[in-house]
Amino acid sequence: MTKHSQPAVIAIFGATGDLAHRKLIPSLYEMAAAGHMNEDIIILGIGRGNDMDDAGFRKNAEDAIKESLGSNAELANKWCSSRLYYHAIGESTSEDFKKLSARIAKLERAHGQAGNRIFYLALPPPQFGPTIEALGAAGLNKSKGWTRLVIEKPFGRDLDSAVELNDVVHKNFDEEQVYRIDHYLGKETVQNLIAFRFGNAIFESMWNREKIEKVEIVVAEELGVESRAGYYEKSGAMRDMIQNHLTQLIALTAMEIPASFTAADIRYEKVRVLRSIAPIGENDVTMGQYTDGEIGGERVRGYREEKGVRRNSNTETFVGLKLHMENWRWHGVPFYLRTGKRLKDHSSEIKITFRCPPINLFTPHKLHDNSTESHSSANVLVIAVQPNEGFRMSFEVKAPGTEMMLKTEWMHFSYSEAFGALPDAYHTLLHDVMLGDQTLFVSSDEMLASWKLYTPVLKRKHTLHFYPAGSWGPEFV
Numbered sequence: 001m002t003k004h005s006q007p008a009v010i011a012i013f014g015a016t017g018d019l020a021h022r023k024l025i026p027s028l029y030e031m032a033a034a035g036h037m038n039e040d041i042i043i044l045g046i047g048r049g050n051d052m053d054d055a056g057f058r059k060n061a062e063d064a065i066k067e068s069l070g071s072n073a074e075l076a077n078k079w080c081s082s083r084l085y086y087h088a089i090g091e092s093t094s095e096d097f098k099k100l101s102a103r104i105a106k107l108e109r110a111h112g113q114a115g116n117r118i119f120y121l122a123l124p125p126p127q128f129g130p131t132i133e134a135l136g137a138a139g140l141n142k143s144k145g146w147t148r149l150v151i152e153k154p155f156g157r158d159l160d161s162a163v164e165l166n167d168v169v170h171k172n173f174d175e176e177q178v179y180r181i182d183h184y185l186g187k188e189t190v191q192n193l194i195a196f197r198f199g200n201a202i203f204e205s206m207w208n209r210e211k212i213e214k215v216e217i218v219v220a221e222e223l224g225v226e227s228r229a230g231y232y233e234k235s236g237a238m239r240d241m242i243q244n245h246l247t248q249l250i251a252l253t254a255m256e257i258p259a260s261f262t263a264a265d266i267r268y269e270k271v272r273v274l275r276s277i278a279p280i281g282e283n284d285v286t287m288g289q290y291t292d293g294e295i296g297g298e299r300v301r302g303y304r305e306e307k308g309v310r311r312n313s314n315t316e317t318f319v320g321l322k323l324h325m326e327n328w329r330w331h332g333v334p335f336y337l338r339t340g341k342r343l344k345d346h347s348s349e350i351k352i353t354f355r356c357p358p359i360n361l362f363t364p365h366k367l368h369d370n371s372t373e374s375h376s377s378a379n380v381l382v383i384a385v386q387p388n389e390g391f392r393m394s395f396e397v398k399a400p401g402t403e404m405m406l407k408t409e410w411m412h413f414s415y416s417e418a419f420g421a422l423p424d425a426y427h428t429l430l431h432d433v434m435l436g437d438q439t440l441f442v443s444s445d446e447m448l449a450s451w452k453l454y455t456p457v458l459k460r461k462h463t464l465h466f467y468p469a470g471s472w473g474p475e476f477v
Helices: 018-033 054-069 073-083 094-110 125-137 159-172 188-198 226-254 263-276 415-419 425-435 444-459
Strands: 009-013 042-047 084-088 117-121 147-151 178-180 212-220 285-291 293-295 298-300 318-323 335-340 347-354 380-386 390-398 406-414 464-468
Touching: 009 018, 009 094, 018 042, 018 054, 018 073, 018 425, 042 094, 054 073, 054 084, 073 084, 084 094, 094 125, 117 125, 125 147, 125 159, 159 444, 188 226, 188 380, 212 226, 226 263, 226 318, 226 335, 226 347, 226 444, 263 444, 390 415, 406 415
Parallel strands: 009 042, 009 117, 042 084, 117 147, 147 178, 212 335, 285 464
Antiparallel strands: 212 347, 285 318, 293 298, 318 335, 347 380, 380 390, 390 406
């Protein structure tokens, strides 16, 4: 049964930007249309432009909904007209934020609301700190009801900047008010890792160093840097993908069973995983950058030829890592992480390779006959995060015939086959923010533990390995 949220004002900073247009507005509309959101929710778009007003913002929102969902125009128009408003923040001075406070209070009075507020920072990272400070100075960090702050990634560029931003956050908001969002945690398959592991005794009993040989986590993209060169040149694959998305997948894959299915207990176990990872050695890191190549039968240019990229750029578009955990469950089991742009395929998956039987019975010697040589392959569990969300597992069977020949076959489970289309990750995460459920959001301790692990790697100089677009990247560690 879907839980319903309380009435609230959702104030989106950066409401005319790409994230709001592609994800936030369509997801909010989809929730409303599906009955997953309180019908009295108000959405206040906040932007710098004085050339925008309520009508213009509503028109933009209708266009975003149509582009993303292809929804009924009349229904979208009705929702936008009754729920959406716009406020120009100007130069973000203290006076501007006082005006914002007055506008929110006016909307709450007009709609008979109790003062529940969500501030969503869909902004460039350099604007996080100043905006949070301004919210606190204007008294918008507290209200008659509850107040929640949603911060998009990346949260800092390294450990020092993350600590600095965290101090700004905690100076103005309590940790219980803060929702650091990573959209990967909203994906059904990622959430189902917990149910899959701890709800099925057959897997939980094998989830350890005695049964598992290695764990591989891959987030591969066919796309290049496209229009994000300005951001990507300062970020690279390490900050853009490893520090957040892949680290979340590691934590959920390797965590111990929580004491309860609550945000506090789940986040506690995720932090324990990150703190158990040994310092990453120089020989356990591979960084690369794509050159020109071919994808889908079309020639594509290399990273240094992309618009907005420096011709001598050393920004990594590929990272491969080998991690080791110093804990009882995973000692001796390598965790391989790999992510990159312009790779051969678009996929995100977790691959668990189980150990082979200690003795291979299926050889001519062991079979005591003239059979052609056979072998027993390792069982492999693949958790597909995207696309084609689901699970598949390999197992060995005897091929028909007189000889004892083994053949690898696959069992599979598909979310779309079982449940139909899945909601967008932002649909799930926005709903949880409205409910006040922090389970799928990154805690302060978790974020700092992640930066503590990766900052030493970022500070080193690495040899950049070039790989052609359309390949699987450079030779991995």
